[in-house]
Every structure is written in structure tokens, then in C-alpha cells.
Amino acid sequence: MFRPSLPPLPARPRRAVPAVLAVPAALPALLAALLLAAAPLSAMPVARGVPSVDPALAERFARLALDCVGREYPNKIAHVMQSDADLAPPRQLTPAFYGCFDWHSAVHAHWLLARLARACPAAPLAAEARAALDRSLSPERLAGEAAYLAGEGRATFERPYGLAWLLQLAAELREWDDPDARRWAQALAPLEQEAAGRLRAWLPKLRYPIRTGEHDQTAFALGLALDWARTAGDDSLATLIEAKARQFHAADRGGPLAFEPSGQDFLSPCLGEADLMRRLLPPAEFAAWLSAFLPGIPAVPAVSAGSTGSTGPAAGMPAESDAVLAAWLPVAEVTDRADGKLAHLDGLNLSRAWMLAGIASGLPPADPRRPALLAAATIHSAAGLRAVTGTHYEGGHWLGTFATYLITERGYTNSGTRPEP
Numbered sequence: 001m002f003r004p005s006l007p008p009l010p011a012r013p014r015r016a017v018p019a020v021l022a023v024p025a026a027l028p029a030l031l032a033a034l035l036l037a038a039a040p041l042s043a044m045p046v047a048r049g050v051p052s053v054d055p056a057l058a059e060r061f062a063r064l065a066l067d068c069v070g071r072e073y074p075n076k077i078a079h080v081m082q083s084d085a086d087l088a089p090p091r092q093l094t095p096a097f098y099g100c101f102d103w104h105s106a107v108h109a110h111w112l113l114a115r116l117a118r119a120c121p122a123a124p125l126a127a128e129a130r131a132a133l134d135r136s137l138s139p140e141r142l143a144g145e146a147a148y149l150a151g152e153g154r155a156t157f158e159r160p161y162g163l164a165w166l167l168q169l170a171a172e173l174r175e176w177d178d179p180d181a182r183r184w185a186q187a188l189a190p191l192e193q194e195a196a197g198r199l200r201a202w203l204p205k206l207r208y209p210i211r212t213g214e215h216d217q218t219a220f221a222l223g224l225a226l227d228w229a230r231t232a233g234d235d236s237l238a239t240l241i242e243a244k245a246r247q248f249h250a251a252d253r254g255g256p257l258a259f260e261p262s263g264q265d266f267l268s269p270c271l272g273e274a275d276l277m278r279r280l281l282p283p284a285e286f287a288a289w290l291s292a293f294l295p296g297i298p299a300v301p302a303v304s305a306g307s308t309g310s311t312g313p314a315a316g317m318p319a320e321s322d323a324v325l326a327a328w329l330p331v332a333e334v335t336d337r338a339d340g341k342l343a344h345l346d347g348l349n350l351s352r353a354w355m356l357a358g359i360a361s362g363l364p365p366a367d368p369r370r371p372a373l374l375a376a377a378t379i380h381s382a383a384g385l386r387a388v389t390g391t392h393y394e395g396g397h398w399l400g401t402f403a404t405y406l407i408t409e410r411g412y413t414n415s416g417t418r419p420e421p
Helices: 027-036 055-066 103-119 124-136 139-149 161-175 179-205 218-232 235-249 269-277 283-293 319-325 344-361 370-386 399-407
Strands: none
Touching: 055 103, 055 124, 055 399, 103 124, 103 161, 103 179, 103 399, 124 179, 139 179, 161 179, 161 218, 179 218, 179 235, 218 235, 218 269, 235 269, 269 283, 269 344, 319 370, 344 370, 344 399, 370 399
């Protein structure tokens, strides 16, 4: 199973990685070294059904969320007003999700806290996370959220990105076998159903996919929503999402991965699409689809019998081996982390890492593209995790969520993500 590499906080010099697709002649030997060099991660005991989590990383990312879920300013609101009466501060407009600079970041910061409290119940962070969740996810505050969404002119509010993250929060609470989580899930249920209902009403009218690298991207949001629908047993929404994904993407060929990234992406349009399709196609069918959609992923020869069944790299592997295997997809470079838009590229490295690992998980075990996919996931993970420091609020208010989604393997290890063939 893919395990994100866990680098120390100080950044190390960046190596130039050539953007080539050719497989070097020395690759089999390098791959053999890579497979033999895997080292186990240091991790604390975690809850059943949640992968091991490095305690230092869990504390670091939880602290970022705890520091911002109640921080009202600075704040960027997407607020439709009908009159002066609609003018109010964020804490009154959306009383549960008013921190973290914007609504969707506040929502997914609460998901982060639930995920890590569930994963690390004995860690010091768990009590603080529970307290924050208890403050925000009260029936009174969530009733205020529902009232805000019902306001005139807000039918498209946070669609699809914020709605998808709200469903991800609901899914986490549903899966968490805990009395507090059940209470919070019950309080969240009306908002959860409103979010699902809005997607259910919108998708039949959506004629084309949205292939951006930012919030409006449909592939990423549909993946989150599909995971929720399977967790919640909402068969009608799951069927609708699967049908729209096939309509949008089943015939796609030659995805323009070479044109990525755009200057302020935090999601990959091409990898996001592939990560969605692996959720609904059986491995053999997905492998064929991927060959047509992303034909440039290198195929790595097997180095020994049984090695192609490896599920991927882990911490401690030689950086040079990873760089050679991952040369087909260079890491995105960030020039100014104090610029909120340019800092999106740190999120791109994190989301690429989990998408690459997810794509690999959807392929047959012996597929020769898995080593290249997982090596690229490793170098993107290392680059992305180094950047999650909280030094600049422009990234600190949201990157912890992307890092947590990555290190807890959300989306491809939770049950029900993809049906068995």
C-alpha cells in the first residue's frame, strides 16, 4: 500500500527532474533498489478502518485546523445580498462554518478534525478536536447554516466543491463508531441532505464537465460525492454520479497532461478525471481506459517474479530512484507562498499524490504502470508535505486538509469506494 513519504519540516534543495517519458535502461536495477529499501513508518495505534497516521504529522495538521476554525478574519465570503438586511459578519451568516478564510475551507477543516480524532483517539489532539467539533456542529449553529443556504439567490452557493466537502464531513461522521460522532451526524443531517439534493438537481442539467484546476472542477467533487453516496447508501445519487461520469469521460482520449499545471491549480484536471473513473470501472476496464486517456504513463518492466504485485513506495526510499521513476510528471514549483493563488500549487502537489496513488489502486496488481504512478506519488507527497507549515495563512488555512486526505489515504482505502469486479 502507498505510504506518503514523511519529510522533516526544513526544505531540502530541489533537484531538477527532466520532463521525459522514456524509461531509462538502468530502471530495473533502480526499481529493485526501491522495492528493497522500503522502511516502515513510525505510527501510533489508530481506530479500526483508518490507516496508520504519523503522530507528529497528525498533531501538526490538527493544529492548523484548530487555529483557524474559530478565526473569523480575514474572511472571503461569497454572499448574495437582496437588501441591506442581508449585511452581517461571517459568524452570523454561517454560524458553524465561518472561520478558515472561506466557507469550504471551514467545512473541510472540520472534516480534518473528525478524521484525525477518529484516527488518533489517544492523541492529545483528539480532545481539542472533539471540543471544536462540538462547538460548531450544534443543532442551533447548523440550523443557521441551513437557513443561510435557503436564502434567495444562493442556489449555486459553494457548488460543487464546498457541497462535496460537506458530504465528505458527513461521511466521516457516519463511518465513525462513536457516540459524539453520531450526535454530530444527526445534527448535520438536514444540511447533508440539502447538499446531496442540490447535486441531485444540478447534475441532470449539467451538459458538460468542468475541467478546471480549481474549485469548480467536477471530477474531484463527484469523487467525493460518490464516496459519500456509497457510505450513506444513497443509491440514486450514486447511480446518477456514475452515469454522469461515464457520459462525461468514458470516451475521453489523449488527456492533455503535458499542458498542466496552470499557474494557480490545486487540482489536476487529467488526474482528477482518472481518479474519478477508477472509482467506477473494474480494474481491467479501467486499465484499458487509462491507456487511451493517459498513454504517456511509463510502463516499468518487472524486475523479479512477484515484484509487480507491490502496492508502492514507502518512506525511506532512495530519492534518485524515485526521481527516475517519476520523471514523467515533475513536481509543481511554488515561487511565493505568501500569494494565496500561487500557493495553490502546494495543494496541487498534495492532490496529485493522492490521485496518483488512487489511480494505481484501481489498476490490476501486475499493471506495469503502477511503479511510475507510485513513484510520482512519492515525490509529490514529499514536496507537498514539506510546504504544510502554517507560516503563511494563505496556505495554512487549507493545506492541512489536503495533507490529511493524503496521509490517511482517504478516498481509496475506505470501504465502498469502488465496487469489486
